[in-house]
Amino acid sequence: MKRKGICFVCACTQEDGCPEGCSWANLKQTLCTSCEPLSAIERMQKRDRALDDLANRLDLLDSLREKLLVRRQVAADEPARVRTGGRKRGKKKPMTLDKVKELAELFTNAARIARG
Ligand SMILES: [Zn+2]
Ligand SMILES: [Zn+2]
Numbered sequence: 001m002k003r004k005g006i007c008f009v010c011a012c013t014q015e016d017g018c019p020e021g022c023s024w025a026n027l028k029q030t031l032c033t034s035c036e037p038l039s040a041i042e043r044m045q046k047r048d049r050a051l052d053d054l055a056n057r058l059d060l061l062d063s064l065r066e067k068l069l070v071r072r073q074v075a076a077d078e079p080a081r082v083r084t085g086g087r088k089r090g091k092k093k094p095m096t097l098d099k100v101k102e103l104a105e106l107f108t109n110a111a112r113i114a115r116g
Contacts, residue, residue, distance in 0.1 A: 002030040009035035009042070056113045063109065067102065 002008045008030050012018050022032040031039055 002028070004029050006030070007032040007035055009038050053113070060109055060113065064106075 006013050006029075007022075010018060010032065012022060012032050012034075014029075017023075018032060018034045020034055022034040025031045025033045025036040025039070
């Protein structure tokens with residue numbers, strides 16, 4: 001990961017610069033002048049990563065769509081259940097638990113994607 005004060009290419013710092021001498025090539029202080037030409041390559045890699053990320057997002061969307069379909073099925077079953085079982089106020093609780101579980105799953109997925 002990029003950290004301020006450390007060149008992300010060669011890991012040189014303000015105190016411990018490159019042997020040939022360098023300064024910061026950007027305001028964020030994450031790239032030094034001796035590595036600046038390499039940053040074009042990094043940009044390309046970044047674009048590749050962005051594409052990977054997009055693919056991951058599409059995967060996530062797919063899984064979300066699946067969840068939605070399941071939910072829609074449950075919703076379609078719901079009226080019948082309500083008709084036969086009658087209306088009960090206490091029904092809201094398990095729905096909330098399901099939602100929490102779903103959110104937890106989403107977070108797990110997001111964390112997995114973030115880890116790459
Ligand atoms: Zn450097
Ligand atoms: Zn340097």
